[in-house]
Amino acid sequence: MKSPAFLILCLPMVSAYQWFTNNGWSKPAQYNSQACENGNVYYYCGVGAGTKGENPEPTAFPHGHNNCNLADGNSCNWQGAQGLIICCPK
Numbered sequence: 001m002k003s004p005a006f007l008i009l010c011l012p013m014v015s016a017y018q019w020f021t022n023n024g025w026s027k028p029a030q031y032n033s034q035a036c037e038n039g040n041v042y043y044y045c046g047v048g049a050g051t052k053g054e055n056p057e058p059t060a061f062p063h064g065h066n067n068c069n070l071a072d073g074n075s076c077n078w079q080g081a082q083g084l085i086i087c088c089p090k
Contacts, residue, residue, distance in 0.1 A: 017064030019086060020055045021046030028072040028085055035069045036087035044068075045076035045083040057081040 021044035031037050046065070050056050055064070060081035068088040076083050 016053065017055075017066060018049055019044075019046045019065045019068045019088065020049065020057065020061040021063050021065055021068075021086070021088070022061055022078045022083075023063070025076060025085055028074065030072055032073045033069040033071065033087070036071045040090050041087040042090055043071055043085065043087050045078045046086050047081070047083045057083070 023044075025043045025045045027043050028036075035041070036043075044063075044065070046061050046068070047055075047057050055061065060079040061083065065088040068086045071085045071087045074085050076085050
């Protein structure tokens with residue numbers, strides 16, 4: 001029987017990011033989420049990860065983030081890709 005450590009090393013590496021974003025976005029005038037109202041967040045235009053954790057728009061949204069919230073429910077366009085305005089913890 002193989003050791004558990006060996007089995008873990010053989011597992012495929014998968015991105016665990018929930019969101020993929022651009023470098024930053026301007027602060028919205030209104031919010032849908034109380035989590036986005038505090039000053040300890042950054043704002044981005046981004047897309048949610050695909051069903052297998054893949055980045056659906058790697059050219060436009062190269063940065064991975066977790067624990068993000070929809071900021072205002074509005075969409076955004078970045079480098080030809082459609083996304084949503086979100087906030088993520090600093």
